[in-house]
Amino acid sequence: MPHMTAGHLLKVIAIDDQLRVIYEDNIHFDKDLPEFGTHCGVHVHSDKLTVTSPVLMWVKALDMILEKMKSSGFNFSHVKAISGAGQQHGSVYWKQGASQILKNLSPDLPLHQLLKACFSVSDSPVWMDSSTTTQCLSLEKAAGGAQQLANITGSRACERFTGNQIAKIYSQNPEVYAQTERISVVSSFAASLFLSVYAPIDYCDGSGMNLLQIHDKMWSTTCLSACAPGLEEKLGPVVPSSSVLGSLSPYYIQRYGFSPDCKVVAFTGDNPASLAGMKLKEGDIAISLGTSDTLFLWIQEPTPALEGHIFCNPVDSKAYMALLCFKNGSLMRERIRDDCASGSWDEFSRALKCTVVGNNGNLGFYFDVIEITPEAVGIHRFNRDNNKVPDFPKEVEIRALIEGQFMAKRIHAEKLGYKIMPRTRILATGGASYNKEILQVLSDVFSAPVYTIDTANSACLGCAYRAIHGLVAQTSVSWVDVVKLAPEPRLVVTPTAGTDQVYQPLLKRYEALEQKVLCNPIPSHLAK
Numbered sequence: 309m310p311h312m313t314a315g316h317l318l319k320v321i322a323i324d325d326q327l328r329v330i331y332e333d334n335i336h337f338d339k340d341l342p343e344f345g346t347h348c349g350v351h352v353h354s355d356k357l358t359v360t361s362p363v364l365m366w367v368k369a370l371d372m373i374l375e376k377m378k379s380s381g382f383n384f385s386h387v388k389a390i391s392g393a394g395q396q397h398g399s400v401y402w403k404q405g406a407s408q409i410l411k412n413l414s415p416d417l418p419l420h421q422l423l424k425a426c427f428s429v430s431d432s433p434v435w436m437d438s439s440t441t442t443q444c445l446s447l448e449k450a451a452g453g454a455q456q457l458a459n460i461t462g463s464r465a466c467e468r469f470t471g472n473q474i475a476k477i478y479s480q481n482p483e484v485y486a487q488t489e490r491i492s493v494v495s496s497f498a499a500s501l502f503l504s505v506y507a508p509i510d511y512c513d514g515s516g517m518n519l520l521q522i523h524d525k526m527w528s529t530t531c532l533s534a535c536a537p538g539l540e541e542k543l544g545p546v547v548p549s550s551s552v553l554g555s556l557s558p559y560y561i562q563r564y565g566f567s568p569d570c571k572v573v574a575f576t577g578d579n580p581a582s583l584a585g586m587k588l589k590e591g592d593i594a595i596s597l598g599t600s601d602t603l604f605l606w607i608q609e610p611t612p613a614l615e616g617h618i619f620c621n622p623v624d625s626k627a628y629m630a631l632l633c634f635k636n637g638s639l640m641r642e643r644i645r646d647d648c649a650s651g652s653w654d655e656f657s658r659a660l661k662c663t664v665v666g667n668n669g670n671l672g673f674y675f676d677v678i679e680i681t682p683e684a685v686g687i688h689r690f691n692r693d694n695n696k697v698p699d700f701p702k703e704v705e706i707r708a709l710i711e712g713q714f715m716a717k718r719i720h721a722e723k724l725g726y727k728i729m730p731r732t733r734i735l736a737t738g739g740a741s742y743n744k745e746i747l748q749v750l751s752d753v754f755s756a757p758v759y760t761i762d763t764a765n766s767a768c769l770g771c772a773y774r775a776i777h778g779l780v781a782q783t784s785v786s787w788v789d790v791v792k793l794a795p796e797p798r799l800v801v802t803p804t805a806g807t808d809q810v811y812q813p814l815l816k817r818y819e820a821l822e823q824k825v826l827c828n829p830i831p832s833h834l835a836k
């Protein structure tokens with residue numbers, strides 16, 4: 309059961325009926341599709357706030373990965389269902405007439421040639437974009453304030469959320485908006501490619517738009533009309549995340565040999581998909597260390613706040629998930645790795661091993677790009693006396709980065725009401741969860757054991773499980789039954805004895821220093 313997710317890679321996993329992974333591969337946007345000139349899959353524009361990806365790059369990556377599967381001899385005819393995930397909040401703008409082209413795809417040609425003329429916006433805004441502050445302010449005003457908007461949609465207005473991105477396109481280019489017949493999020497866009505008709509947005513990814521009422525799962529008319537006219541029609545319906553959307557398009561049956569019985573199950577966001585892939589239980593805390601770092605929890609009763617987000621739950625339509633997003637994740641770690649560890653993860657890990665827990669009181673904040681949690685930018689280093697210092701020795705810098713990233717996660721999770729208990733398990737995923745030394749710091753800072761699943765690619769795996777769930781969700785088979793054969797998370801590290809005493813005072817200091825960093829004005833060229 310293949311399925312797709314888009315970060316700076318397009319990935320695929322296929323599993324068999326015992327939930328064993330039988331195929332896994334990816335396309336690296338920068339390396340495999342250099343003609344699009346992206347860095348980490350995106351273009352950062354000169355204002356440093358606008359961040360986009362070429363939509364045709366995503367389409368071509370899908371062509372490439374399917375061709376790779378075909379040449380490796382993958383048997384497409386056995387696939388019963390496809391589901392997938394995409395980075396959250398990013399959006400795709402289909403031009404008037406695109407639905408007709410989509411319906412009549414010739415199996416002789418690759419998708420990127422067939423769909424060339426289908427998009428009214430060729431560079432899709434992605435989750436890293438933070439250029440819509442004006443639109444956020446007016447949306448909060450229209451909803452009766454930031455908290456009120458959070459009560460309705462699960463989040464206060466956020467620059468990257470799709471409603472604000474649409475509002476920006478409408479206000480700057482009303483003619484482009486008028487030429488758009490349908491707006492998809494990245495996940496529903498990918499599902500549309502497999503269906504050859506526009507796919508509905510699922511409840512869960514819909515909750516990352518500042519447009520959906522998370523309680524009754526209907527579009528909010530107040531929010532829609534505050535963003536752009538006629539928006540409901542361009543967004544189409546929303547559906548439960550486990551819905552079967554329809555059968556796979558004949559294009560794939562003829563070109564790759566899929567079965568005509570293969571179903572497409574609703575696609576969703578990458579973080580919700582990870583929640584599914586990790587078999588999260590109540591009380592667990594999931595930390596994804598991907599391009600962005602995210603922390604999420606399964607919750608029953610949503611209490612939206614000004615910080616963090618509440619999304620509908622991807623596997624239980626009565627439940628929710630809470631999420632915190634940290635923008636300076638892997639790319640920040642890579643930058644410090646390149647500056648302080650000659651570009652080698654091994655050298656980076658050695659530095660973590662040879663430095664002491666608590667870093668002798670040295671603390672750092674590392675935000676190359678404007679951070680989401682907390683809202684701050686720049687690199688700020690403090691010695692044990694809380695004095696700002698211009699630099700640290702290389703090993704100290706590496707530990708300060710990793711300890712700082714995890715202290716921020718613990719502090720902000722606790723602000724959301726999360727309490728670390730003796731039975732707390734941290735489930736780690738994403739590219740950096742391959743790194744045991746990084747996970748040891750995570751375990752020490754949280755004073756809790758860290759588990760991983762066999763693939764760091766939990767979003768992809770979660771969608772394979774969701775594909776099976778979609779097929780049986782109409783019957784009485786529950787999610788828990790569907791994933792019962794899936795391997796249990798594996799214990800990787802436990803907290804080093806005595807570290808809690810070291811981190812308790814450091815966490816207090818970090819929280820106080822964070823306030824100082826916030827107070828520093830954001831440089832005017834980066835001001836939101």
Ligand SMILES: Nc1ncnc2c1ncn2[C@@H]1O[C@H](COP(=O)(O)OP(=O)(O)O)[C@@H](O)[C@H]1O
Nearest residue numbers: 315316598599600638642653738739740742743
């Ligand atoms: N051994 C490692 N140590 C730390 N980070 C790593 C290691 N291997 C890969 N990574 C990081 O993982 C990131 C990719 O994570 P991934 O979860 O695949 O990304 P995405 O969020 O785009 O799906 C890379 O940017 C890289 O920095």
Ligand SMILES: O=C(CO)[C@@H](O)[C@H](O)COP(=O)(O)O
Nearest residue numbers: 315395396435598599600633
């Ligand atoms: O904006 C968020 C969550 O709110 C991000 O987590 C995106 O969903 C992008 O994910 P990655 O590319 O880091 O996987």
